[in-house]
Amino acid sequence: MKKLKFPSAQTILLIIAGLVTLLTWLVPAGKYETLGYNKDTNQFTRTGIEKTEILPATQQTLETLAIKIPLEKFTTGDIYKPINIPNTYQKLDPKPQGFFEFIKSPVKGIVEAADIIFLVLIIGGLIGIINSTGAFDAGISWLANALKGREFILIILVTTLVAAGGTTFGFAEETIAFFPILIPVFLAAKYDAIVGIACIFLGSAIGTMCSTINPFSTIIASDAAGISWTTGFWGRIFMLVACLVIALIYIIRYGRRVQKDPTKSIVYDQQQQIAALFSQSNTQTVQFTNRLRLALIVFALCFIVMIYGVVALEWWFEEMTTTFLVGAILIGIIAKIKETHFIDTFVKGAGDLLGVALIIGIARGVTVIMADGLISDTLLYYASSVTEGMNKGVFATVMTTLYAGLSFFIPSSSGMAVLTMPIMSPLADSVGVGREIVVNAYQYGMGLFYFINPTGLILASLAVVKVGFNKWLKFVMPLFITLIIFTLIVMTISSYL
Known part of the structure; x- marks a missing residue:
């Protein structure tokens, strides 16, 4: 009997898209009304099922709509997307896909x-150019020798730095750029690709989760x-550490x-x-000249400039x-790469990440099906009704679990926040806990499921390194379960403090 092979990332996502399509036939269609702020006219736009209404941008308008948010949060741009209006959910005619x-x-x-896909493709081209110079391989060889016997420092540095980016500015999609760059470094340190993936992806996941x-x-x-946002700040610091x-x-x-036993x-x-x-050239034949050092400096500056x-x-x-x-063009000039060779190398480098770009697009397509089928708000409506009459501890646990489940359907952190918080946060008042508990439940629930969420970035990340989702699950599940229990x-405990 032929051994069954675990499906590719693209196939997994297409299966999920098919199942979500079936869900649009089973889950009732429905939608909340939304409220958006127009900074040009200094007015609110209330968008309903059948009509759109212009309202004055005042605190009284927000109070009338049962939205307990200060007006300045809209006028200063802190809330820049339309939010769901509480108690406005309406069932609609089914719209099965x-x-x-x-x-x-x-x-x-x-x-x-398209925005993130083009980012991934251009990064692929940049990596192709820097690899063609031999500078990166020579730099890796030097770093591997410098860390010999202290390779664990590499794990600590990479994971901590990526987590710092995640906790401060949401370093997530940008990590795609670092897999082709850092995986060779981990391989040179006698680790395997899983260690490199874990340091980058889990660092980002824990940073954004906390x-x-x-x-x-x-x-x-x-x-x-x-x-x-400072409410609950020290609790999130504790969770991060x-x-x-x-x-x-x-x-x-x-x-x-x-390291001890590669098997x-x-x-x-x-x-x-x-x-x-990840073996692009023979590092032993590459002389690490000043020209190559300058190319590496420009390469590193691309990421520093991006983060800044x-x-x-x-x-x-x-x-x-x-x-x-x-950055790619500057490196081409520094390395004196001929124009035709530069184009060919850049296109080939972009092509190497085309599979990753397609995975990102297919994953976004799952969200498109739910939006077109009008089931996202229905799932939110039923989720919000689950917590009625619960005690504090159970409420915190259930809310975290609900957000983990919702993140499968709404993987965007900012999208999840503006769609769910006006609906979910008032539930904390009825239970007798602070609203920061709901904010934390949103972060931790989404963050934990992000470790394995196929509609998130994990499949795209694994595709860069050609590692199967089944092997990632085998590695991460013990850590995943440990962090779930701890969280x-x-x-x-925090719900009673």
Whole structure:
């Protein structure tokens, strides 16, 4: 009997899209009314099922609509997306999605995710250019020798730095750029690809899960809940440190086992395939000249400039993508790469990440099906009714679980915040806990499920390294379960404080 092979990331997502399409036939259609702020006219726009209404941008308008959010949160731009209006859910005529909607969803998803897809492709081109110079391989060889016997420092540094980016500005999609760059470093340190994936992806996951000043989750969720983002700040700091330490211990222990005995690696059967994937040139023949050092400096500056732009200059995908494109051109000039060779190498590098780009688009297509089928708000409506009459501890646990489940359907942290917080946060008042408990439940629930969420970034991340989802699950499940137990205990205790 032929051994069954675990399906590829693209196939998994298409199966999920098919199941969600079936859900649109089973889950009733419905929608909340929304309220958006127009800064040009200084007015609110209330969008209902059949009509749109212009309202004065006043605190009285918000109070009339049972929205307990200060007006300045809208006028200062802290809340920049339309929010759901509580108590306005209405059932609608069913809008089930058929076969043609299903097969069109990946294309629609690719169009909607064009910004991040172009970022991924341009990064692929940049990596192709830097690899063609030999500078990166020479730099890796130097770093591997410098860390010899102290390779665990690499795990601590990478995981901690990525987590710092996640907790401060939501470092998530940008991590796609780091897999092709850092995986060879971990391989040179005698670890396997799983260790590299874990340091980058889990670092980002824990950072965003325990966001402290992240404007795309903590701040926007707190604003939408009508509380200051500093409420619950020290609790989130504690969670960040605790979860990061747990993850580091787990990764280091696994990494040491692989170093001592490579057959203990979960991807041991792919060892040669992965090594060949990241072996671009023979580092022994590359002389690490000043020209190559300058190329590496420009390469590193691309990421520094990107991070600074996102944090300080409100950059988004257009600016980030342009940064990497300019970086590739500068490296080509520094390395004296001929124009035709530059184009061929850049296109080939972009092509190497085309599969990753398609995965991102197909995952976005799942969200498109739910939006077109009008089932997202229905799921939110029923989720919000589950917590009635609960005690504090159970409420915190159930709310965390609900957000984990909802994140499968709404993987965007900012989207989840503005859609759910006006509905979910008032539930805390009826139970007798602070609204920061709901904000934390939103962060921790989404963050934990993000570890394995196929509609998130994990499948795209694994595709860069050609590692199967089944092997990732085998690695991460013990850590995942440990963090779930720890988080639910912390949430239960904090609900009584």
